[in-house]
Amino acid sequence: MRNIMYAAVGLMMTTATAMAAGTPYHEGSATIIEPTDERNPLAEVVSGIDFRKSMIREMQEDEFSNPGMIVVDYGAEIWEQVDGTAGKSLSDVWESCAGMDAATAAVSYPRYHDGAGKVISLEQQINYCRETAMGAEPYKWEKADMLGMTAFIRYQGNGEAINVSIDGPAAATYERGKELYYQRVGQLDMSCAHCHEDNYGNYIRADMLSQGHINGFPTYRVKWNGVGSTHRRFRGCNGNIRATKLAYGHEDYVALELYLAWRGNGLTVETPAVRQ
Amino acid sequence: MAKIKPRVKVPKSADAGEIVEIKALISHPMHTGRAKDKAGNVIPRKIINSFKVAFNGAEIFSMDLEPAISANPYVAFPFKATEAGTMDFTWVEDGGAEYTVSKKLKVS
Amino acid sequence: MKQHMQMNAISRRQALALMGAAGLVTATGMPAFADAAAMADKIKAITGGAAVGDGASIILDLPEIAENGNAVKVAFEIDSPMTADDHVKAVHVFADGNPTPEVASFSFSSASGACGASTRMRLAKTQNIVVLAAMNDGSFQQAQATVKVTIGGCGG
Numbered sequence: 001m002r003n004i005m006y007a008a009v010g011l012m013m014t015t016a017t018a019m020a021a022g023t024p025y026h027e028g029s030a031t032i033i034e035p036t037d038e039r040n041p042l043a044e045v046v047s048g049i050d051f052r053k054s055m056i057r058e059m060q061e062d063e064f065s066n067p068g069m070i071v072v073d074y075g076a077e078i079w080e081q082v083d084g085t086a087g088k089s090l091s092d093v094w095e096s097c098a099g100m101d102a103a104t105a106a107v108s109y110p111r112y113h114d115g116a117g118k119v120i121s122l123e124q125q126i127n128y129c130r131e132t133a134m135g136a137e138p139y140k141w142e143k144a145d146m147l148g149m150t151a152f153i154r155y156q157g158n159g160e161a162i163n164v165s166i167d168g169p170a171a172a173t174y175e176r177g178k179e180l181y182y183q184r185v186g187q188l189d190m191s192c193a194h195c196h197e198d199n200y201g202n203y204i205r206a207d208m209l210s211q212g213h214i215n216g217f218p219t220y221r222v223k224w225n226g227v228g229s230t231h232r233r234f235r236g237c238n239g240n241i242r243a244t245k246l247a248y249g250h251e252d253y254v255a256l257e258l259y260l261a262w263r264g265n266g267l268t269v270e271t272p273a274v275r276q
Numbered sequence: 277m278a279k280i281k282p283r284v285k286v287p288k289s290a291d292a293g294e295i296v297e298i299k300a301l302i303s304h305p306m307h308t309g310r311a312k313d314k315a316g317n318v319i320p321r322k323i324i325n326s327f328k329v330a331f332n333g334a335e336i337f338s339m340d341l342e343p344a345i346s347a348n349p350y351v352a353f354p355f356k357a358t359e360a361g362t363m364d365f366t367w368v369e370d371g372g373a374e375y376t377v378s379k380k381l382k383v384s
Numbered sequence: 385m386k387q388h389m390q391m392n393a394i395s396r397r398q399a400l401a402l403m404g405a406a407g408l409v410t411a412t413g414m415p416a417f418a419d420a421a422a423m424a425d426k427i428k429a430i431t432g433g434a435a436v437g438d439g440a441s442i443i444l445d446l447p448e449i450a451e452n453g454n455a456v457k458v459a460f461e462i463d464s465p466m467t468a469d470d471h472v473k474a475v476h477v478f479a480d481g482n483p484t485p486e487v488a489s490f491s492f493s494s495a496s497g498a499c500g501a502s503t504r505m506r507l508a509k510t511q512n513i514v515v516l517a518a519m520n521d522g523s524f525q526q527a528q529a530t531v532k533v534t535i536g537g538c539g540g
Binding site: 295308310331334335336337338339340341342343344345346347349350351352353354355356358 | 454455456459466479482483484486487488489490491492493495496497498499500501502503504505506507
Binding site: 062064065067069070073074222225226 | 279350
């Protein structure tokens with residue numbers, strides 16, 4: 001793939017220097033928490049927002065500047081809308097169907113759900129409830145309805161600490177997620193860990209690497225001009241390292257999502273976050 | 277996004293003479309007419325080209341937008357509160373479609 | 385903090401390849417860019433060739449480096465009493481490296497109380513931003529700044 005692919009192998013990462021100034025992580029003003037679980041390989045847990053400069057941070061932190069809030073507003077509207085043969089809205093059925101209120105759900109997914117019989121993401125929980133409790137058609141992943149609903153539910157837990165469980169019936173999914181995190185894939189032969197565990201806080205060319213936490217999803221990305229899910233971001237990462245993109249909702253993406261959410265346990269929900 | 281929807285912030289109340297910041301955001305792709313879709317076809321230009329704000333019927337602020345304004349256009353601007361009233365926001369899209377929202381402001 | 389860094393550093397090959405993927409996206413269908421002369425023409429059309437002040441009363445708030453050119457903050461404040469007799473009528477924002485130089489124009493009134501605004505713009509590349517203020521007495525003031533637009537590795 002062109003000459004650059006065969007260029008001399010050298011150390012490409014720039015350690016934090018004056019160039020990095022302007023991010024809370026480098027200026028020492030980041031919120032840094034201890035991992036909540038001794039199995040977490042990270043020595044410090046830092047939200048992605050603390051690796052961004054003021055322009056992006058201002059956009060996220062002001063709810064009237066944050067364009068992701070339009071999607072949350074839309075979610076609030078359809079949360080109350082009756083849909084399906086049972087004549088109910090998601091707000092009518094959510095607590096009994098999911099087994100927890102929306103604010104708790106915001107910090108708990110992916111999660112093992114008895115009804116589904118496996119670990120499912122928030123998107124899958126929404127569709128499970130639509131199909132089984134509302135008699136409604138499932139939403140399509142990455143479309144306005146699903147993004148609105150997931151953003152709205154996650155927003156109910158905004159500011160609350162992420163607390164996903166990896167034990168009991170979720171253990172096997174966690175193990176699979178961990179395996180995927182460290183697995184080298186794609187033409188560039190890279191794993192998630194190369195960037196987000198070993199090199200967070202460093203630049204890859206002009207881009208500052210974060211720890212890759214998912215506490216702000218669905219996230220408004222300036223690059224996307226809109227809001228997207230964690231699985232969309234995974235597909236982007238896979239594409240960047242020339243690996244095969246998996247389908248939205250693929251069980252491996254759910255496993256990776258659980259593993260990532262767990263690495264960020266204790267971080268607060270920032271949905272809708274804003275990124276470059 | 278499903279619909280073109282505005283989102284504005286006007287403080288519920290202000291002191292007489294106080295200068296408050298008004299914020300307005302609307303969901304809109306702001307198609308420049310230069311980008312292509314996945315099939316390679318040019319997406320025709322369609323932007324919000326005008327934004328006007330009136331207070332109790334009198335225009336207090338306006339903005340002409342060009343394709344260089346980002347998707348989901350946002351603007352913040354100052355307003356000096358002197359009397360209670362209603363602030364009307366109007367966005368105009370290429371082709372003439374209008375999107376409006378109104379907010380009340382109390383002044384003490 | 386990151387003891388594995390040396391061992392697992394990302395190679396030049398990997399980093400350049402990540403860059404290449406980003407570059408391909410932005411390079412397709414690049415239109416011709418405006419330039420300083422095109423921007424000067426637009427400014428002259430507004431001022432009618434009148435002298436333009438050095439903009440000492442204009443405070444610009446622009447990032448030095450934008451992490452993505454799709455939404456770059458542009459904000460200004462202009463020191464003015466904003467009375468019926470002495471106010472800023474309009475403010476025009478231009479960028480000299482976009483396909484067309486116009487970004488936005490703002491109209492103010494004495495009801496504004498102060499003169500300022502904040503919005504977000506698209507910048508196709510590193511370029512100069514000019515903020516031109518038209519006063520009610522027919523005079524003009526102008527301030528300028530450069531914004532660097534970076535091409536991201538994978539986030540941007």
